[in-house]
Amino acid sequence: MIAISILNRLIMAAVTLFGVALIVFVLLRVVPGDPIAMMIAPGASPADILALRARYGLDLSLPAQFGVWLQAVVIGDFGTSISLRRDVLELLLGRLPATLELAFAALVVAVLIGGAVAVIGTLSRRTPLEPAIDATNGVLLAVPDFVWALALVLLLGVLFPIFPLSGRIDPTLSIDFATPFYLAESLVRLRFDIFLDIAAHMVMPVLALALPLATVITRILKEALLEAMVQDYVLLARLKGMSEVRLVLQEALRNAIGPALSLTGVQFTFLVGGTVIVERIFSYPGIGNMAIDAVINRDLPLIQGLVLVFGAIFIVINLGVDLLAAALNPRLRHG
Amino acid sequence: MTDMLLNVTGLSAVSDREGGLPVLRDVSLSLKKGEVRGLVGESGAGKSTIAKAILSILPRTVRVTGGWINFKNRDLLAMKPQELRSIMGSEIALIPQDPQTALNPGRRIGAQLADGLRLKRGMSAKAAEARALQLLADVQIRDPDRVMASFPHQLSGGMRQRVLIAAAFAVDPELVVADEPTTALDVTVQKEILRLIRRMQEAHGTGVLFVTHDLGIVAQICDSVTLLYAGKVIEEGPVRSVLENPQHAYTRALIAAGPRYDRPDAGLEPVPEEILHALRQEIGIR
Structure with missing residues (x-):
């Protein structure tokens, strides 16, 4: 049963990625903008331009181009970046870990903040604190990541310059990283000086990404908690003398996580999408930042590679959410 | 009186x-x-x-x-x-109306039965478990060991109500x-x-x-x-x-x-x- 459903998911994932690849490939070629125009030297002859076109396979018909590219992608060859003149896969793998660290740190922070506010809001029901939390959260729900980013820059970068404004690590600090996962690696190698520096660089982009998600988590989780708190099993547990805090954390939370989880998964994909603009604002060297450069330079192979990576991340997130939901809900686990 | x-x-x-x-x-x-x-x-x-x-x-x-x-x-x-x-x-204990909603769907029966014993009678986890097993036998549940480790959705409505009766009488109340x-x-x-x-x-x-x-x-x-x-x-x-x-x-x-x-x-x-x-x-x- 489980093997079949996993196989199903893998097939669906392949179909999804194929669709993504097709759409991006076609879109990139029907919108205006010519990658060759960006790279020809002034005074190049028409023959030079044609030669360059042929070199990148841009002289073929659209379906033929797609076929050639897809064939290569299947065996792991994403082509060569037009603007950076380097292997696309290599570029992606070099930058992806920075974005993954950023996104997961943001996810953890969002869950902690959103979860804590939801629990506090539930515990404070029927006190004046509850409407205050609801109203504040309601307003903040409307604030997008880039506005948070700008507000944080003003507050923690300019007004109180506590955290570094850009980059991933202080360039004067250097250890020879064996992996591109700097944050995780510095922790594993117990280089806390480096870890703290990287973490300090991440504070603002992480908050900018995490806060919009945290407000959503608060909204959904609090609603689910309130619903669980009026169930008979909570009433019985209260009669048994369980404290309110334990009622929320032990009785209600576990049943409220389910509905909150699936929405958090969807919202997390938005967060990953948000890395594009947030990484740009903080000059953070991840794939989001790279994506903007790639689009500006009409770097078709790189854009295609980036979109496929984002697509793969979304699929993995959704799969992870489903697996987590099954692990947390005994009813799903036992079928 | x-x-x-x-x-x-x-x-x-x-x-x-x-x-x-x-x-x-x-x-x-x-x-x-x-x-x-x-x-x-x-x-x-x-x-x-x-x-x-x-x-x-x-x-x-x-x-x-x-x-x-x-x-x-x-x-x-x-x-x-x-x-x-x-x-x-x-x-004073309660036997609730609806056994569907009166047991926490996310927790095992054994843990839920033990709650009252631990919170109200100050029993250790082990003693509460032993007592819970006894209680399940008292309410004529055939394989108490399996039920203890089950989640509510794995039990029938009648079984759940038995569990809730066991939970109500667990603390030896004077009024139910x-x-x-x-x-x-x-x-x-x-x-x-x-x-x-x-x-x-x-x-x-x-x-x-x-x-x-x-x-x-x-x-x-x-x-x-x-x-x-x-x-x-x-x-x-x-x-x-x-x-x-x-x-x-x-x-x-x-x-x-x-x-x-x-x-x-x-x-x-x-x-x-x-x-x-x-x-x-x-x-x-x-």
């Missing part, structure tokens, strides 16, 4: 949601140690409100306007929250409030559950306030009965005398309205409108 367990005197309450509509009108009832009293009435008669008032879980929209609820000669309504907390779930515990079950299971409650009650010498709308159930399980209509006590007394020799016209009509299993073709007789009209005038409802 030493064997008196519960004494509700002149209890009145209004619903603020319905503009101060009285939901209880000067209700009095008593329960001796080891007695099973049925609390009967139609929907909205106030039987659940009384049960909730005793458990001190009245919704905020319902306000007690007068009366006492004496439990072992101490007024529950006058107690501080802390005192109530020490009594509820310890000396049973809030229509068989309404959500099908008829064959109902009978077993009623027998089980009666057996547990006799074994523990527990007083039971049995909330139900079914006079048939009252006849099966109760020693005495209090009949309510619109928040007012209409008739009360030993089951036998109330059912066999009802004093009030409404009681007579209600008994006549019940299905007759010996005469399946007889059909159902609703309580005649003129009796209800007279009753409402008697109570003072416009």
Whole structure:
């Protein structure tokens, strides 16, 4: 049963990625903008331009181009970046870990903040604190990541310059990283000086990404908690003398996580999408930042590679959410 | 008066949601140690409100306007929250109506059974588990080990209600409030559950306030009965005398309205409108 459903998911994932690849490939070629125009030297002859076109396979018909590219992608060859003149896969793998660290740190922070506010809001029901939390959260729900980013820059970068404004690590600090996962690696190698520096660089982009998600988590989780708190099993547990805090954390939370989880998964994909603009604002060297450069330079192979990576991340997130939901809900686990 | 367990005197309450509509009108009832009293009435008669008032879980929209609820000669309504907390779930326990929602779907049965023992009796996890196993055997669950490790959705409705009965009697309470515990079950299971409650009650010498709308159930399980209509006590007394020799016209009509299993073709007789009209005038409802 489980093997079949996993196989199903893998097939669906392949179909999804194929669709993504097709759409991006076609879109990139029907919108205006010519990658060759960006790279020809002034005074190049028409023959030079044609030669360059042929070199990148841009002289073929659209379906033929797609076929050639897809064939290569299947065996792991994403082509060569037009603007950076380097292997696309290599570029992606070099930058992806920075974005993954950023996104997961943001996810953890969002869950902690959103979860804590939801629990506090539930515990404070029927006190004046509850409407205050609801109203504040309601307003903040409307604030997008880039506005948070700008507000944080003003507050923690300019007004109180506590955290570094850009980059991933202080360039004067250097250890020879064996992996591109700097944050995780510095922790594993117990280089806390480096870890703290990287973490300090991440504070603002992480908050900018995490806060919009945290407000959503608060909204959904609090609603689910309130619903669980009026169930008979909570009433019985209260009669048994369980404290309110334990009622929320032990009785209600576990049943409220389910509905909150699936929405958090969807919202997390938005967060990953948000890395594009947030990484740009903080000059953070991840794939989001790279994506903007790639689009500006009409770097078709790189854009295609980036979109496929984002697509793969979304699929993995959704799969992870489903697996987590099954692990947390005994009813799903036992079928 | 030493064997008196519960004494509700002149209890009145209004619903603020319905503009101060009285939901209880000067209700009095008593329960001796080891007695099973049925609390009967139609929907909205106030039987659940009384049960909730005793458990001190009245919704905020319902306000007690007068009366006492004496439990072992101490007024529950006058107690501080802390005192109530020490009594509820310890000396007074609840068997809830719907076994579907009364067990936490995310926790194993064993852990949920152990809660009361650990919180109210200060048992260690191990001792509570051993006691829980014993309790499951007491409520005639065949393989208690498997049930202990199960989640609620893996059990049938009847099994869940057995678990909840075990949980209620686990702490050896003196009073159990049973809030229509068989309404959500099908008829064959109902009978077993009623027998089980009666057996547990006799074994523990527990007083039971049995909330139900079914006079048939009252006849099966109760020693005495209090009949309510619109928040007012209409008739009360030993089951036998109330059912066999009802004093009030409404009681007579209600008994006549019940299905007759010996005469399946007889059909159902609703309580005649003129009796209800007279009753409402008697109570003072416009």
